[in-house]
Amino acid sequence: MAEQGITQFLDIGSGLPTEPNVHEVVRQVHPGARIVYVDNDAIVIAEGQALRDEPGVITVEGDLRRPADILTNPNVTGLLDLSQPLGVLTVAIWHFMPDTALEQAQTELRKGLPPGSYLALSHGCLDTTPAATIRAAEALYKQTTNPLTARTRAQIAALMDGYTLVEPGLVGLHEWRPRHGDPYPEQSGEALACVGILRST
Numbered sequence: 001m002a003e004q005g006i007t008q009f010l011d012i013g014s015g016l017p018t019e020p021n022v023h024e025v026v027r028q029v030h031p032g033a034r035i036v037y038v039d040n041d042a043i044v045i046a047e048g049q050a051l052r053d054e055p056g057v058i059t060v061e062g063d064l065r066r067p068a069d070i071l072t073n074p075n076v077t078g079l080l081d082l083s084q085p086l087g088v089l090t091v092a093i094w095h096f097m098p099d100t101a102l103e104q105a106q107t108e109l110r111k112g113l114p115p116g117s118y119l120a121l122s123h124g125c126l127d128t129t130p131a132a133t134i135r136a137a138e139a140l141y142k143q144t145t146n147p148l149t150a151r152t153r154a155q156i157a158a159l160m161d162g163y164t165l166v167e168p169g170l171v172g173l174h175e176w177r178p179r180h181g182d183p184y185p186e187q188s189g190e191a192l193a194c195v196g197i198l199r200s201t
Helices: 022-026 042-051 067-071 074-079 099-112 131-141 153-158
Strands: 008-012 034-039 057-061 087-091 118-124 163-165 191-198
Touching: 008 022, 008 067, 022 034, 034 042, 034 074, 042 057, 057 074, 067 074, 067 099
Parallel strands: 008 034, 008 087, 034 057, 087 118
Antiparallel strands: 118 191, 163 191
16 A cells, blocks of 8 residues: 555554554655554553554544544544545454444445545455354354454455455455565465455445
């Protein structure tokens, strides 16, 4: 995204700070890039604010189930220009959303972004994962506040309605433009990943 000229980013479901963080990666391309990290976990928010926040980088509370709330948050709109394209990261988060909230969240997010914005996602896939593995993961996450819902390739692809996928399309994580020396080399086929560009309506 940064290499294609995107200079503002929204990382929804950002998780705890790690190395390298999103802002560290994109600022290698655009030193002045602005980044908003979003999470609904109080510990993640506190850690992010303590360890990641700096000029042009903030961490805010938000939930992918309510994208409109994120996109109208004064802290978000105060840093990002929502009239201009942005890069949105939704990595390993959609599969924690129940089916009842999925379509509305996808629609709200799409309608709230300006054309030319990028959306990246990864999602656990039923078609590429042994059934026993899926059952074990779902049983494990039922014990948490974030039950897991793996979906089919077709269901994951539907999340990109309104976007034009960039090459290589919707593929296994380890197949999406692997680079030598990736900090997190992914060798699992349990999730699919893609990046799309929001088309004009």
